[in-house]
Amino acid sequence: MFLARKILPRLKSLLNEKQILVLTGMRRVGKTTLIKHLFNDLTTKNKIYYSFEDTLTRKKFSDDNYENLKRMLEGEGITFTEKAYIFIDEIQFLPNITSVIKYFYDEYDVKFVVTGSSSYYLKNHFTESLSGRKFVVELYPLTFNEFLVFKGEQREENVPFSKKVDLNLEIYEGKYKGLYEEYMKYGGFPDVVLNPSIDIKQEILKDIINSYFQIDVTTIADFDDIGKLRDLLIILTQRVGQKINISNISNVLKINRAKVYEYLELLKSTYVIHTVSQHSSADNRISADDKFYFSDTGIANVLSEVAAGSIFENSVFMNLVYDYDLTYYQTKSGGEIDFVLNKKLGIEVKETASAQDLLNLGKRAISASLDEYYIVTRNYSPIEKTIFAWDL
Incomplete structure (x- = not known):
């Protein structure tokens, strides 16, 4: 059974915005549960969910050729002729993912929802390249x-x-x-x-x-x-x-x-x-x-x-x-x-x-x-x- 967090209404409202939604916070604080709920709640079928804790999943995004990545995503059911939603859990496991996200954000109508366990990572890998393109929301342990x-x-x-x-x-x-x-x-x-x-x-x-x-x-x-x-x-x-x-x-x-x-x-x-x-x-x-x-x-x-x-x-x-x-x-x-x-x-x-x-x-x-x-x-x-x- 899903138990709602007080931050959920804010996340739902930000899901409607163009900017990348970044949910960050300590490991096991509930980030994955929340974004899976957001993912399952979307009525569109033009969506996909990845967890970068999985080595094979990370390997899919290691290609520096963006056209190859586009074909890979299309092969997994994503259509770029309409709004698409791409959810990525634990992005800190693949530092170069920020350039991939920036490319698809700039070139296509894609809403990214991602999680990360560290603002250290965000500060060093996520800030400059995606300046003005993201909303960062911090999740804490339960009140x-x-x-x-x-x-x-x-x-x-x-x-x-x-x-x-x-x-x-x-x-x-x-x-x-x-x-x-x-x-x-x-x-x-x-x-x-x-x-x-x-x-x-x-x-x-x-x-x-x-x-x-x-x-x-x-x-x-x-x-x-x-x-x-x-x-x-x-x-x-x-x-x-x-x-x-x-x-x-x-x-x-x-x-x-x-x-x-x-x-x-x-x-x-x-x-x-x-x-x-x-x-x-x-x-x-x-x-x-x-x-x-x-x-x-x-x-x-x-x-x-x-x-x-x-x-x-x-x-x-x-x-x-x-x-x-x-x-x-x-x-x-x-x-x-x-x-x-x-x-x-x-x-x-x-x-x-x-x-x-x-x-x-x-x-x-x-x-x-x-x-x-x-x-x-x-x-x-x-x-x-x-x-x-x-x-x-």
């Missing part, structure tokens, strides 16, 4: 609302923050808290969420990590020491939600600072980690002032034991990153607002909120010129302006 859908639960979405406060009743705490604890521990990869076995959940997560190192990293990058990259990930599990101390990591791993930045950029561009910049910063590059989070709490937990407060904050990040432009705010004295949403709304994450937490947040929100502010919590508190994490 908690999507997690509930996969668990057979339905509830109202898009509730304003001011209304979410009203849901923070003590008797309401138990309704979703148990499910949220599962979400925090095992994350939001669809296969993990759908499997009822704890042992199998953990095995799937381990397989995702192993596949990342064995397939994704070796396919898209030329790193001579994958062990250092794995060590870096384990170090990061102990620093979730903190600023990235490049010098310290360099000393611990015994590699130079430039290599640390290179590794961090790879982890970011392959969607293993995400960074959150300061409220005043507009620089998209990784900097020492960036805080970082894992794309999935399950991945972090299976790599190493993560502090409860850190994994909770990471889970809140997972629920906000889909819908908001996220930054964080820091005062001159070092006080922080964990997340600033669209430069307007402040979110402080506390497992249990106190009156002092609310007072401090209010002062910082005024300093940051924010319109609204709330505390997101894990445990019931009578403090006003508090929202349960599962109500985000």
Whole structure:
């Protein structure tokens, strides 16, 4: 049974546009399921689907002669006298495919829908040649609302923050808290969420990590020491939600600072980690002032034991990153607002909120010129302006 993701309506609307539709995100996050659904949903017969994980399929597209490729596609049922749809899964396995896509995009009425597991690949092989010809959509692990859908639960979405406060009743705490604890521990990869076995959940997560190192990293990058990259990930599990101390990591791993930045950029561009910049910063590059989070709490937990407060904050990040432009705010004295949403709304994450937490947040929100502010919590508190994490 197909379970819809919240991004599906956007993908359907972009399917009607001429531009190439690129769906990118970490391995096993659900990209293949979504584009297969889009493919099957098309009423036209002038369509074809390829997976580049298959060696023989990749070989079909290795010919540099575009006329030969055209004849191959025609032999497989594609007609170029009318609009055609070509779906390609995991394009990063064949770097020269971008020139093929560009040729058919420019010469014929072809809609390409492709997936890739890395913005690193897109940046290095897909950007210049297809500038202005593509829409790139990022897919993340499930939000908690999507997690509930996969668990057979339905509830109202898009509730304003001011209304979410009203849901923070003590008797309401138990309704979703148990499910949220599962979400925090095992994350939001669809296969993990759908499997009822704890042992199998953990095995799937381990397989995702192993596949990342064995397939994704070796396919898209030329790193001579994958062990250092794995060590870096384990170090990061102990620093979730903190600023990235490049010098310290360099000393611990015994590699130079430039290599640390290179590794961090790879982890970011392959969607293993995400960074959150300061409220005043507009620089998209990784900097020492960036805080970082894992794309999935399950991945972090299976790599190493993560502090409860850190994994909770990471889970809140997972629920906000889909819908908001996220930054964080820091005062001159070092006080922080964990997340600033669209430069307007402040979110402080506390497992249990106190009156002092609310007072401090209010002062910082005024300093940051924010319109609204709330505390997101894990445990019931009578403090006003508090929202349960599962109500985000």
